[in-house]
Each structure stands twice: as structure tokens, then as C-alpha cells.
Amino acid sequence: MAASGSKPISFYSKFYIGICWVVAACGGLMFGYDIGISGGVTAMDDFLIKFFPAVYEKKKRAKEDNYCKFDNQLVQLFTSSLYISALVSSFLASKVCSKYGRKRTIFCSSIFCLLGVGVTASAHHLPQLIVGRILLGVGVGFGNEAIPLYLSELAPISIRGGVNIMFQLFVTIGILIANLVNWGCSHVHPFGWRLALGVGGFPAVILFLGSFIIPETPTSLIEREKVEKGQKTLQKIRRTEDVDVEFQQIVNACEVAGQVEGSWSEVFSRQNHPPLIIGMLIQVFQQFTGINAIMFYAPVLFQTVGFGSNGALLSSVCTGCINVICTLIANFSVDKFGRRALLLESCIQMFITQTIIGGILYVHLTPTVGLNKHNGLAVVVLVLIFVAGFAWSWGPLGWLIPSETFPLEARTVGFAFAVSTNMLFTFVIAQSFLSMLCHMRSFIFFFFAAWVLIMGLFVLFFVPETKNIPI
Numbered sequence: 141m142a143a144s145g146s147k148p149i150s151f152y153s154k155f156y157i158g159i160c161w162v163v164a165a166c167g168g169l170m171f172g173y174d175i176g177i178s179g180g181v182t183a184m185d186d187f188l189i190k191f192f193p194a195v196y197e198k199k200k201r202a203k204e205d206n207y208c209k210f211d212n213q214l215v216q217l218f219t220s221s222l223y224i225s226a227l228v229s230s231f232l233a234s235k236v237c238s239k240y241g242r243k244r245t246i247f248c249s250s251i252f253c254l255l256g257v258g259v260t261a262s263a264h265h266l267p268q269l270i271v272g273r274i275l276l277g278v279g280v281g282f283g284n285e286a287i288p289l290y291l292s293e294l295a296p297i298s299i300r301g302g303v304n305i306m307f308q309l310f311v312t313i314g315i316l317i318a319n320l321v322n323w324g325c326s327h328v329h330p331f332g333w334r335l336a337l338g339v340g341g342f343p344a345v346i347l348f349l350g351s352f353i354i355p356e357t358p359t360s361l362i363e364r365e366k367v368e369k370g371q372k373t374l375q376k377i378r379r380t381e382d383v384d385v386e387f388q389q390i391v392n393a394c395e396v397a398g399q400v401e402g403s404w405s406e407v408f409s410r411q412n413h414p415p416l417i418i419g420m421l422i423q424v425f426q427q428f429t430g431i432n433a434i435m436f437y438a439p440v441l442f443q444t445v446g447f448g449s450n451g452a453l454l455s456s457v458c459t460g461c462i463n464v465i466c467t468l469i470a471n472f473s474v475d476k477f478g479r480r481a482l483l484l485e486s487c488i489q490m491f492i493t494q495t496i497i498g499g500i501l502y503v504h505l506t507p508t509v510g511l512n513k514h515n516g517l518a519v520v521v522l523v524l525i526f527v528a529g530f531a532w533s534w535g536p537l538g539w540l541i542p543s544e545t546f547p548l549e550a551r552t553v554g555f556a557f558a559v560s561t562n563m564l565f566t567f568v569i570a571q572s573f574l575s576m577l578c579h580m581r582s583f584i585f586f587f588f589a590a591w592v593l594i595m596g597l598f599v600l601f602f603v604p605e606t607k608n609i610p611i
């Protein structure tokens with residue numbers, strides 16, 4: 141791999157890098173858009189009146205408890221159903237991915253996303269809305285399994301690491317676009333929410349069309365015994381006949397993967413316990429930073445502390461911007477400062493901001509009186525600092541570290557475990573945050589701060605530095 145990898149990148153290879161970008165962009169945008177859209181739609185009155193009239197009435201009642209305005213299992217199910225279906229489908233997707241290839245899995249992902257967008261945007265009742273979210277979840281599960289694999293297998297070796305973070309970068313851009321669309325659509329009555337849900341179809345359409353022209357990866361072809369076609373594809377995408385070294389490495393890797401007793405048992409073998417435990421715990425911790433309480437429910441949270449609908453959606457746009465900018469910073473800093481330094485620094489940042497937010501809410505937000513302008517603004521600024529800390533560390537590194545720590549023969553299955561653990565705990569937060577906010581009140585932020593403390597200690601004592609260490 142080194143031989144062809146260390147050559148200067150030809151124009152034709154750059155074309156394929158371009159294709160990687162488009163695929164990564166659409167896959168990441170699709171996932172990020174679905175993360176960002178639900179909270180804003182839930183904050184729109186037209187949407188609440190149609191699907192959750194009881195929540196709308198509760199929100200309107202002046203004397204309603206500030207912390208409990210949105211506490212409703214069905215509202216949470218609207219958000220969370222996507223992740224439980226993504227969790228289940230990512231295991232199915234890993235089978236489709238190895239049996240039928242990455243390209244077909246990406247095609248399936250786009251079809252499910254298109255169906256999901258169609259069903260949600262045209263929904264007339266709650267069951268239809270939930271069915272649409274489940275279909276979107278299947279699309280996301282297929283996409284999240286196939287796209288990172290597709291990217292790392294197609295990209296020239298010299299840019300493989302950057303490609304990994306690029307996926308997360310596009311996830312954050314997708315969240316930001318969703319925040320902006322929510323803000324714009326909240327002024328369109330009474331169908332703004334349909335528009336907001338429908339716009340998610342754009343990246344899915346591009347991915348659908350793209351899946352007809354993108355090449356299958358050489359690794360997937362060789363793995364499925366189409367060795368000659370794999371070699372030809374490799375020559376085509378590297379634009380040179382001289383791919384022997386890289387080709388042989390892929391063949392060897394596939395042989396080794398075929399020889400071991402099966403990746404599933406390999407993942408559970410004793411020597412893989414440390415990466416498996418670290419990979420899965422990092423996902424649990426990533427979600428228990430409380431990031432998705434912000435990403436899913438920022439508009440709702442900002443309304444809870446006293447902002448109007450418009451101010452709340454605008455503040456979410458600001459969190460979305462910071463999320464993108466700081467993920468970009470991670471792209472440049474991860475190989476400079478190392479993984480451990482970024483993870484530890486951000487734990488301190490997130491711990492301090494969450495404790496202060498909890499303190500402000502504890503002192504100033506009573507069940508019946510919202511925050512004054514001054515304190516409301518302070519909460520927004522603290523949320524922004526919190527999001528920055530997450531975005532330049534736990535966000536991208538949550539995916540990078542598991543992809544670096546498994547040996548090759550256990551990597552795809554090990555990574556599938558990491559992805560599904562992430563989906564599981566994303567589901568847990570999506571399904572429980574609004575109820576936790578209602579019952580724990582300001583203590584919810586102390587709860588997340590305690591988790592941040594635990595994960596900081598975990599990194600300090602157990603996570604190895606993988607900077608500059610070959611995979």
C-alpha cells in the first residue's frame with residue numbers, strides 16, 4: 141500500500157477523492173440533518189397542534205411547570221424511534237455490506253431515507269410519522285455502516301485519517317443546515333414542518349443517483365472473490381497499472397480475515413477485550429456528555445429557560461455553527477496534540493460549563509418563572525462553550541479511536557459494535573431527556589457533569605495514545 145500510497149496523487153485519483161467527498165457529504169448530511177431536524181420541528185406550534193395537541197395545550201398554559209412543558213413519551217418517541225431502528229438495521233447492514241458490497245448497501249440506504257422522508261413529510265397522523273422515522277432509521281443504519289467503510293477503502297492511504305473525521309464534519313454540517321431550515325420554516329404556516337422534514341430528501345436523492353456511478357471498493361470485490369474485477373477497479377481508481385503492492389496487501393488482508401475463525405468470535409477473544417471495552421465505553425461516554433440533549437432538544441431547552449420560539453431556534457443555529465467550526469479544528473489538531481490531550485481538556489471544559497449551567501438553573505429557574513434575559517444569555521453562551529469542547533474531541537474521536545484500536549481481522553465487526561452502542565445510547569438520551577429534565581430539573585446538568593468526571597478519569601487511566609502509531 142505504501143508504494144502506491146506514497147506517490148503523488150494523480151488528477152484521476154483526485155476525481156475519485158472528489159467522489160469520496162460527495163458520498164461522505166451526503167451520508168453525513170443525511171444523518172446530521174435527521175439529528176438536527178426533530179427538535180426544531182417539535183418546537184413548532186403547527187406541528188404540536190397536529191400530532192401532540194396535549195403538549196401544545198400544556199405549553200400554552202401560563203402556569204405550566206417550566207421544566208415539564210415538553211415531557212411526553214410520544215414526543216420523545218418521534219425523535220428516538222429513528223435510533224432504535226438504526227441500531228437494529230446496522231447489524232443487518234453489516235451482513236448486506238459484506239455479502240453484496242458497500243455500493244449496494246449505500247443504494248439501500250438512500251432508498252430507505254427517501255421513503256422515510258416521503259412518509260414523514262406527508263404524515264397525517266402520529267403512527268405514520270413514527271413509521272417514517274423508523275424508515276429513516278433503517279436508511280441511517282445502512283448508511284452509517286457502509287459509508288465510513290466505503291470511504292476508508294476507496295481513499296488513497298495518504299488521506300485516510302482525514303476522511304474519517306470528514307464524515308463527522310458533514311454530520312455537524314447536516315445538523316447546522318437542519319437548524320437553519322427549522323428557523324426558516326418556523327415562519328411558514330401551517331406547513332413549515334412538512335417543508336423542514338421534506339428538505340432531508342435532497343442528500344438522499346444525490347446519494348441515490350450517485351450510487352449508480354460510484355465504483356465498488358476493491359476490498360469488497362476481492363472479499364467477495366471477484367479478484368480480477370477488484371484489481372481492475374484498483375487500477376482504474378489509482379489511474380495506474382502499478383498497483384501490485386496495494387493489491388497484494390488487500391488480498392492478504394482478505395485471506396487473513398477469511399482464515400480467522402470468523403470476525404465475531406475474534407472480536408470477543410481475550411486480546412480484543414481492551415479495544416472492545418474502550419470502543420464501546422467511549423460511545424456510552426460520548427452520549428452521556430449530554431451532547432444530544434442539546435443537539436436534539438436545544439430549541440426546546442432554550443424555550444424551557446424562557447426564550448420565545450424564534451429566539452430558541454436562532455440560539456440553536458448558533459450551537460450548530462460552533463459545532464461545525466470546532467469539528468473542523470479537531471481535523472487539524474488531532475494529530476498535533478494527540479487524542480488523550482483533547483479528550484482530557486474537553487472533559488474539564490464540559491465539566492465546568494455543565495456545573496455552572498446547573499447552578500444558574502438551580503438558583504434562577506423556578507417551575508413558574510423563566511430566566512431573565514441576562515441569565516438566559518449566560519446559559520446560551522455556556523452551552524456554546526460546552527458544544528465547542530465536545531466538537532473538538534469526543535465527537536470525532538468517538539469514531540476515530542475505535543477505528544484505530546482493533547486489529548484488522550476484528551475491525552469491521554468491532555466497529556459495528558461501537559456504532560450500535562452509540563445508536564443505543566443515542567436512543568436512550570432521545571427517549572428520556574425531556575422526562576429527566578422534568579423530574580431532575582437543574583440536577584440533570586449535575587448528572588451529566590458527574591459522567592464527564594468519570595469519563596475524564598477513564599481516559600486518564602485507561603485510554604492509550606494512538607497518535608502517530610500505525611494502525
Ligand SMILES: OC[C@H]1O[C@](O)(CO)[C@@H](O)[C@@H]1O
Binds near residue numbers: 308426431435538
Ligand atoms: O455533533 C454532534 C453529533 O455527533 C454525534 O456524537 C455523532 O458522532 C451525534 O450523536 C451527535 O448528535
